[in-house]
Amino acid sequence: MNNMTNGGLFSVPGLRRLRVMTQKELLQLFRDVALMVFFLYSFTGDIYLAASGVSMQLKNAAIATLDADYSFASRELASRFQPPYFQPAGSVADARQAIRRLDDGDVMAVLDVPPRFQERLQRGEQVSVQLQVDTSNSVLGFLASSYGAQIVGKYALEAAAQREGLAAAGGIAGPLVEADTRVWYNPNQNDAWFMGISELLTVVTLFSILLPAAAMVREKERGTIEQLMVTPLTSFQILFPKVVAMTLVILAGSAIALFGVLGPLFQLPMRGSLVTFFLITALYVFTTAGLGLLAATVARNLAQVGMLTVVILMPMLLLSGAWTPIEAMPPWMRGLAWISPLHYFLDAAYGILLKGVGLDLLWDSVLAMTGLGIIVFAAGMRRFGRQFG
Amino acid sequence: MNLQRIVALAWKEWREIIRDRLFFALAFVVPAMLMLLFGFGLTLDVENLPFAVVDYDKTAASRDYAYRFISSRYFAFQGYAADEHDVDALLADNKVRMVLVIPPRFDERLGRGEPAPVQVLIDGTFPERTQTSMGYVAAINSAVSLDNMAHALSRVRGIPLPEARQRVQPVKLEVRYLYNQSVKSIWSLAPKLIMLIMMLSPPFLTAVGVVREKESGSIFNIYSSTVSPGEFLLGKLAPYVAISIANAMFLWLLATWLFGAPFKGDPLFFAFATVLYVICTTGIGLVISMLVQTQVAAMIVASIVSIIPAVLYSGVLLPLPSLSPAASMLAHALPPMYYTNIVVGCFLKAVSWHALWLEVLVLAAYAVGLFGLGYLLFTKRPKS
Known part of the structure; x- marks a missing residue:
C-alpha cells in the first residue's frame, strides 16, 4: 500500500518496467555521440539547407536569341523574355552556335526569329518563330516552353489587335477569357515552405525506421536479447519501450526543426493546431517504427537491416506524393502509395501546417495510419515472439 | 602492397558476403527493385x-x-x-x-x-x-x-x-524539344535513376560491411596481422565495388531495354565513368565507416549523406540552375551532380570526352581523395 502511494502510477510492475526500459533505450541512444551529432544536424542544418536552397520553379533560365531579322518587332519580341522566368543571355550568330551553346548547357533555350519577320507581320502573313528548348530535365523543359508560349501568344494577340483595330486603352477589346488565378495556402509560392516540411517529414521517416530497427538488431547480434528474454519482460515490454524512446527523441527533433528553423527563419505559417500536429507525428513515428521493427525481425544482422530499410525507405520517400502527384501514377502504384504511412502523414502535416485543417478533415488519414500501425506492429510482435518465445 | 594478400582478403570478404544469403540477395535485388519501382512510378508529369x-x-x-x-x-x-x-x-x-x-x-x-x-x-x-x-x-x-x-x-x-x-494569330510559336524530343519523363528519368540508385546502395553496403568488423571485434585480427592498411582497404572494398559495377551494368540494361531510353553516347566512355562513380560512392561508405564506431551510426550517417544529396542536389527532382548559392555549393561538392551530367550526356546528348572531361576528372579526383582519406583515417593502432 505504502509502495503504491510512493511510486504512484509507475509502481504498477508493468508500467515500471516500461519506464525503466525506456530509460535504458534513451541512455543507449544518447551515448552514441556520432549518432547524436548527426541527429541534431538532420533536424537543423539539413532542413535549413533544403528549405533555403531548393526551388522547384523555373527561374532565370538563360535564353539566347538567334535574330535573323534585326528589326524593331523582333527585338520587341525577344525583349519580352525576362526575369523571373527567363534571363536574356545575348544573341547567337547562327544555328551551329546555338546548338553548341545548348550542348554545353550554357543556355537553356534559343529563340529563333526568322528573316523578314517584321515585314511579313505587317503584311498580315502568319509568321512562325521557333523556340528550341533543352528538355534534358523534362519538368523545366515543359515550364520553359509553356512560359514561352504564353509570352509569344500575348505578343501575337497584341500585334493582331493593333492591326485589326481592336486595341483598347486597357489592353485588348475582344471576347477574351481572362483568368484571375489565385493560389491558396501558399500565395507567394514560397518553395521554402514546401521544401522545409517535405525535408522534415523525410528526416522523421528516416529516423523512425532506422533507429528502432537498428536498436533491435544490435541486441540480436550482440546476444543481449537473450538477457532480455530471461527477464520477466514480455515481448511487448521489450519492443514497446524501444519505440517510445525513439518517438520521444524524434518528437523533440521535430520541435527543434519547427520552432528553431522553419518558424523563425522561414516564417512557416503553422496555421492549424500544433498539439494535433505532434500527436499525429507521434502516431506516424509509431507506425513507421513498427515497419522498422518488422524489418528487424526478418534480418539477422545490421547489414541486412541496412539493405531492407533502403528498400522500404526510398519508395516511401519518393512515391508517397511529395515529389510525384499520386493522381498521375499508374493505378497499381497508387495502391502502393495507399499502404505507405507517409502518404497519410503528408496529407496531415501539410494540412495542419499550411491549410490549417483539423481532425474533422483529417480523421480518415489518422484512421488509416492507426490501422497500418496496428497491423505492422502485430506482425512484428508475432514474428518476434516466434523467434524468441 | 602484396597482391596475394589483397586477393586473399577480397576472397574472404566475398565468401562472407555470399554466405549471408539474405544480404547477398538484397545487394542485387535492391537496386533492380528500386529501378523498377521508380521507373514505373516516379512520374514527374502532372496529369489527372x-x-x-x-x-x-x-x-x-x-x-x-x-x-x-x-x-x-x-x-x-x-x-x-x-x-x-x-x-x-x-x-x-x-x-x-x-x-x-x-x-x-x-x-x-x-x-x-x-x-x-x-x-x-x-x-x-x-x-x-x-x-x-x-x-x-x-x-x-x-x-x-x-x-x-x-x-x-x-x-x-x-x-x-x-x-x-x-x-x-500572326505569330506562331513552334517549340523544338532538344535531346528528348517527346518530353517523356521516363527518358530523362531512367538514366538519372542509375545515378540515384548507385548513390544509395554502395555506401550502405560498404559502410556497414566495414563497421561490422569494428563492432564485432574481428577487425583486431586484421590489426594484429601482417596486412598493411592499404592492402586491407583494397581487399575489403574490391567485392563491394565489383557488386556495384555488376549492378550498374544491370541498371543500364533495364534503362535501355525495359524503359527504352535511347543511348546515344560512347559505351566505353560511359563504362569508364561509371566505374569511377561506383568507386566514389564506395569511397563515401569507406570514409563513413572510418568515422563512426557503431553500425547504427554508420547506417544513419550513410543515409543522410547519400540519400538526401542524391535526391535533392543531383538534378533528378530539382533543377540545378534554381538552387541557391549554398545548395549549389553543396551540389558541386558532391559526386552525384557530375555523374548526372555524364549519364544525361551519354544517354540523351551523344556527347563524350570533349564535353565531359571535366566531370570525369572531378570524379577521379573524388575517388582518389576519398580513398586517400580512408587510408589516413584507418590506423592499425586505434586509440582507447
Whole structure:
C-alpha cells in the first residue's frame, strides 16, 4: 500500500518496467555521440539547407536569341523574355552556335526569329518563330516552353489587335477569357515552405525506421536479447519501450526543426493546431517504427537491416506524393502509395501546417495510419515472439 | 602492397558476403527493385489533376468552356460544386487541387465582344505542380480566347473562319524539344535513376560491411596481422565495388531495354565513368565507416549523406540552375551532380570526352581523395 502511494502510477510492475526500459533505450541512444551529432544536424542544418536552397520553379533560365531579322518587332519580341522566368543571355550568330551553346548547357533555350519577320507581320502573313528548348530535365523543359508560349501568344494577340483595330486603352477589346488565378495556402509560392516540411517529414521517416530497427538488431547480434528474454519482460515490454524512446527523441527533433528553423527563419505559417500536429507525428513515428521493427525481425544482422530499410525507405520517400502527384501514377502504384504511412502523414502535416485543417478533415488519414500501425506492429510482435518465445 | 594478400582478403570478404544469403540477395535485388519501382512510378508529369467547377452562369458557353478542361487529360473532373463555400472544404481535404469559377454573365460578356473574367483557385501546397497546372490553364485559356477572337472577327469582317484564325494569330510559336524530343519523363528519368540508385546502395553496403568488423571485434585480427592498411582497404572494398559495377551494368540494361531510353553516347566512355562513380560512392561508405564506431551510426550517417544529396542536389527532382548559392555549393561538392551530367550526356546528348572531361576528372579526383582519406583515417593502432 505504502509502495503504491510512493511510486504512484509507475509502481504498477508493468508500467515500471516500461519506464525503466525506456530509460535504458534513451541512455543507449544518447551515448552514441556520432549518432547524436548527426541527429541534431538532420533536424537543423539539413532542413535549413533544403528549405533555403531548393526551388522547384523555373527561374532565370538563360535564353539566347538567334535574330535573323534585326528589326524593331523582333527585338520587341525577344525583349519580352525576362526575369523571373527567363534571363536574356545575348544573341547567337547562327544555328551551329546555338546548338553548341545548348550542348554545353550554357543556355537553356534559343529563340529563333526568322528573316523578314517584321515585314511579313505587317503584311498580315502568319509568321512562325521557333523556340528550341533543352528538355534534358523534362519538368523545366515543359515550364520553359509553356512560359514561352504564353509570352509569344500575348505578343501575337497584341500585334493582331493593333492591326485589326481592336486595341483598347486597357489592353485588348475582344471576347477574351481572362483568368484571375489565385493560389491558396501558399500565395507567394514560397518553395521554402514546401521544401522545409517535405525535408522534415523525410528526416522523421528516416529516423523512425532506422533507429528502432537498428536498436533491435544490435541486441540480436550482440546476444543481449537473450538477457532480455530471461527477464520477466514480455515481448511487448521489450519492443514497446524501444519505440517510445525513439518517438520521444524524434518528437523533440521535430520541435527543434519547427520552432528553431522553419518558424523563425522561414516564417512557416503553422496555421492549424500544433498539439494535433505532434500527436499525429507521434502516431506516424509509431507506425513507421513498427515497419522498422518488422524489418528487424526478418534480418539477422545490421547489414541486412541496412539493405531492407533502403528498400522500404526510398519508395516511401519518393512515391508517397511529395515529389510525384499520386493522381498521375499508374493505378497499381497508387495502391502502393495507399499502404505507405507517409502518404497519410503528408496529407496531415501539410494540412495542419499550411491549410490549417483539423481532425474533422483529417480523421480518415489518422484512421488509416492507426490501422497500418496496428497491423505492422502485430506482425512484428508475432514474428518476434516466434523467434524468441 | 602484396597482391596475394589483397586477393586473399577480397576472397574472404566475398565468401562472407555470399554466405549471408539474405544480404547477398538484397545487394542485387535492391537496386533492380528500386529501378523498377521508380521507373514505373516516379512520374514527374502532372496529369489527372483533380478539379471542380463552380458555374454561376449555367449557359451553353460556360459549359463549353468548362468542357475544355473536362476533356483535357491533364485534369480529372470531380464534379460541379454549388458555390464557393463548398470549395473551401474540397481544397482543404485534397479532394481537388484546382477550382474553376465561372462568374455570372460570362456568356453575355463574350457575346458582346467584351473580355470575360474567370477565376482559378489553385492549391499552392506543391509549388512545382502549381506552376505546371497554371501553365495548362493559361494554355487552355489562350486557345479559347483565340477561338473567340477568330469567330468574332469572321463575323464582323465577313471573312471565312480560317482566314480570321490566321489573322488573330500572326505569330506562331513552334517549340523544338532538344535531346528528348517527346518530353517523356521516363527518358530523362531512367538514366538519372542509375545515378540515384548507385548513390544509395554502395555506401550502405560498404559502410556497414566495414563497421561490422569494428563492432564485432574481428577487425583486431586484421590489426594484429601482417596486412598493411592499404592492402586491407583494397581487399575489403574490391567485392563491394565489383557488386556495384555488376549492378550498374544491370541498371543500364533495364534503362535501355525495359524503359527504352535511347543511348546515344560512347559505351566505353560511359563504362569508364561509371566505374569511377561506383568507386566514389564506395569511397563515401569507406570514409563513413572510418568515422563512426557503431553500425547504427554508420547506417544513419550513410543515409543522410547519400540519400538526401542524391535526391535533392543531383538534378533528378530539382533543377540545378534554381538552387541557391549554398545548395549549389553543396551540389558541386558532391559526386552525384557530375555523374548526372555524364549519364544525361551519354544517354540523351551523344556527347563524350570533349564535353565531359571535366566531370570525369572531378570524379577521379573524388575517388582518389576519398580513398586517400580512408587510408589516413584507418590506423592499425586505434586509440582507447
